[in-house]
Amino acid sequence: MANVESFDLDHTKVKAPYVRLAGVKTTPRGDSVSKYDLRLLQPNAGAIEPAAIHTLEHLLAGYLRDHLTDIVDVSPMGCRTGMYMAVIGEPDEPRILKAFEAALQDTAAHSQPIPGVSELECGNFRDHDLEAARKYAQDALNQGLKIQETVLLERT
Numbered sequence: 001m002a003n004v005e006s007f008d009l010d011h012t013k014v015k016a017p018y019v020r021l022a023g024v025k026t027t028p029r030g031d032s033v034s035k036y037d038l039r040l041l042q043p044n045a046g047a048i049e050p051a052a053i054h055t056l057e058h059l060l061a062g063y064l065r066d067h068l069t070d071i072v073d074v075s076p077m078g079c080r081t082g083m084y085m086a087v088i089g090e091p092d093e094p095r096i097l098k099a100f101e102a103a104l105q106d107t108a109a110h111s112q113p114i115p116g117v118s119e120l121e122c123g124n125f126r127d128h129d130l131e132a133a134r135k136y137a138q139d140a141l142n143q144g145l146k147i148q149e150t151v152l153l154e155r156t
């Protein structure tokens with residue numbers, strides 16, 4: 001099976017919440033696409049409930065784009081401790097950190113309605129929790145976001 005970058009990250013050596021540059025790819029036309037981890041919770045110390053991370057996905061999809069141009073995608077991590085974000089170009093991590101902080105502030109302050117929540121717009125529109133999503137955003141801000149270097153697993 002192909003190698004996957006995130007499986008080489010030592011998840012016991014990171015300190016959440018953080019932003020991490022996971023990798024940069026160059027397209028055949030020479031453009032670059034950068035991927036970042038936007039980690040909210042410490043790995044293996046809990047997980048965001050499905051309804052809350054679903055709401056975070058809906059809110060951060062819009063709010064991150066308010067603060068950062070050229071976003072390709074923002075998606076929840078399957079482990080439910082944060083989001084992945086792909087961006088055209090190579091914005092540096094301080095720039096990403098600033099945008100993530102601003103988007104979390106917007107999320108923490110968000111009032112009803114949640115965008116994109118209807119049977120027409122969403123694949124599981126009943127499964128949302130705005131209060132919990134706001135709390136996770138505020139908790140991450142209270143803890144202070146950092147830039148996380150990649151710590152590679154030492155495989156023996």
Ligand SMILES: [Zn+2]
Binds near residue numbers: 058121122124125
């Ligand atoms: Zn949805």
